[in-house]
Amino acid sequence: xxxxxxxxxxxxxxxxxxxxxxxxxxxxxxxxxxxxxxxxxxxxxxxxxxxxxxxxxxxxxxxxxxxxxxxxxxxxxxxxxxxxxxxxxxxxxxxxxxxxxxxxxxxxxxxxxxxxxxxxxxxxxxxxxxxxxxxxxxxxxxxxxxxxxxxxxxxxxxxxxxxxxxxxxxxxxxxxxxxxxxxxxxxxxxxxxxxxxxxxxxxxxxxxxxxxxxxxxxxxxxxxxxxxxxxxxxxxxxxxxxxxxxxxxxxxxxxxxxxxxxxxxxxxxxxxxxxxxxxxxxxxxxxxxxxxxxxxxxxxxxxxxxxxxxxxxxxxxxxxxxxxxxxxxxxxxxxxxxxxxxxxxxxxxxxxxxxx
Numbered sequence: 247x248x249x250x251x252x253x254x255x256x257x258x259x260x261x262x263x264x265x266x267x268x269x270x271x272x273x274x275x276x277x278x279x280x281x282x283x284x285x286x287x288x289x290x291x292x293x294x295x296x297x298x299x300x301x302x303x304x305x306x307x308x309x310x311x312x313x314x315x316x317x318x319x320x321x322x323x324x325x326x327x328x329x330x331x332x333x334x335x336x337x338x339x340x341x342x343x344x345x346x347x348x349x350x351x352x353x354x355x356x357x358x359x360x361x362x363x364x365x366x367x368x369x370x371x372x373x374x375x376x377x378x379x380x381x382x383x384x385x386x387x388x389x390x391x392x393x394x395x396x397x398x399x400x401x402x403x404x405x406x407x408x409x410x411x412x413x414x415x416x417x418x419x420x421x422x423x424x425x426x427x428x429x430x431x432x433x434x435x436x437x438x439x440x441x442x443x444x445x446x447x448x449x450x451x452x453x454x455x456x457x458x459x460x461x462x463x464x465x466x467x468x469x470x471x472x473x474x475x476x477x478x479x480x481x482x483x484x485x486x487x488x489x490x491x492x493x494x495x496x497x498x499x500x501x502x503x504x505x506x507x508x509x510x511x512x513x514x515x516x517x518x519x520x521x522x523x524x525x526x527x528x529x530x531x532x533x534x535x536x537x538x539x540x541x542x543x544x545x546x547x548x549x550x551x552x553x554x555x556x557x558x559x560x561x562x563x564x565x566x567x568x569x570x571x572x573x574x575x576x577x578x579x580x581x582x583x584x585x586x587x588x589x590x591x592x593x594x595x596x597x598x599x600x601x602x
Contacts, residue, residue, distance in 0.1 A: 288332060295320070296336045303340075303355075307347045320359045330364060334383065337361060341386055349388075356387050369395055374404040381410035388418050401432040409438055416442055420449045424475075427460050427468050434467035442471070443478055451479050461487040466496050473502045477509055489515060501533045508537035516541045520549055528558050535564040539571075547573045554580070563592050 302315040323329040341352060356362055361383075368380025369392075381399065384392055399411040412434075415423030446454075460472040461484060469491070476484050491503035492515065507515035519526070519534045526534060535553070542550065550572070553565040570577040 288328065291329070292332050292336060295333060296340065299336060299340060299355075303344065303348050303351050306351050315355070317355075317359050324360050324364065333359075334361060334364075338383070338386060353387050353389075362387075362389065365389075366392060366395070369399075374402070374407050377402075378404070378407045378410045381407070381414055385410065385414040385417050390418055393418070397426065397429065400426050400429050405433075405435070405438075408432055409441075412438065412442060413445070416445045421446065421454045424455065424457070424460075427463070427472070430463075430465055430468050432467075434471050439471045439474055443474060446475070447478070454479055454481075456483065457481060458484050458487045461491060466499060469494075469499055470502060473499070473506060477506055482510060485510065485512060485514075488512075489518065492518060497527055497529060501529045504530060504533035504537060508533065508540060511540045512537070513541050520546075523549075523553075528561075531556070531558060532560045532564075535561050535568070539564055539568055542568050542572050544572050547576050551576070566592050 298315055320333060324333060337352070337356060341349070344352060365380050365383040365387075368376050368383070371377055371380070377399065381396060384396070393415070396411050396414050399407050402408050402411065412426060415426040417423070419425075454475075457472050457475055460468050461476075463469050463472070473491075475481070476488070485507075488503050488507050488510075489512075491499055492507075494500050494503065504515070504519070516537060519530075519537070523531065523534065538546070538550070547569065550565050550569045553561055554569065556562045556565060566577070566580075569580075
């Protein structure tokens with residue numbers, strides 16, 4: 247009796263499980279069918295909307311008012327999140343493909359149908375990725391009147407949000423957008439600096455403002471980025487500020503300043519650094535001898551002789567090269583053998599290079 251009851255229970259469980267599996271299979275098929283139907287519908291909507299948008303923009307640009315676009319219909323579509331994503335992606339895609347008068351027409355339509363409203367709404371989100379997307383949209387459509395709202399995100403805790411905010415100011419206001427540096431307190435990564443410089447190089451460098459004030463910023467990242475701007479655009483008017491940076495508390499800024507003064511072949515910097523060379527760090531001394539290679543004269547022979555056996559290999563190497571270039575006679579009088587193996591190797595290399 248007990249075995250019969252146990253067997254019935256087991257078979258009941260098996261039948262129930264088979265029923266559940268069967269229902270799940272049916273449910274999954276329904277879901278997959280619905281997903282396919284939705285994807286097909288969205289694709290058709292996307293293709294149709296993009297086609298209508300392009301036809302409308304080109305017709306309006308040519309003064310043809312016969313081509314209409316159902317703005318009210320699109321406005322209603324924007325109430326649906328899925329449709330709004332589609333319309334937004336279409337606008338972003340087309341925006342990057344058009345230029346000239348088409349852009350102006352597109353920006354007007356962007357505001358008329360309500361996409362501008364939703365982009366601004368993203369800025370109030372509690373999610374950082376939504377905020378970043380909102381700034382991106384406003385940047386790509388060159389919306390100028392919300393710069394005060396964007397400035398709030400210049401020092402946002404998330405790097406991605408800060409990056410979009412910085413790009414917004416540069417792309418929308420070009421060189422004038424560098425004003426965001428006035429309020430910058432957060433870090434600015436090397437990658438971000440490179441990216442911003444890539445954007446700046448596309449603008450007319452005749453419009454670049456005086457960047458000297460940012461060289462005295464308390465934010466070291468602002469100073470470093472400004473130094474990159476100085477080199478990239480050869481801003482010679484910043485020389486006095488660069489000389490002041492030789493005494494900056496941060497070593498990497500001092501080194502960068504020396505490199506720039508070397509780039510400009512500044513003789514005043516040479517004299518200042520010669521007097522203080524004993525107190526320079528290894529990195530600073532290497533940068534200084536890079537400057538000396540460009541500015542040294544025969545009068546610097548005694549000074550250079552003091553560093554031909556410096557503890558830093560690069561300094562030692564450059565000192566011997568400089569001596570050879572400014573005073574060949576003094577170089578030839580140097581001992582050709584020493585207890586310093588690096589010194590011997592450098593001497594042999596230079597001698598072979600010059601056929602001695």
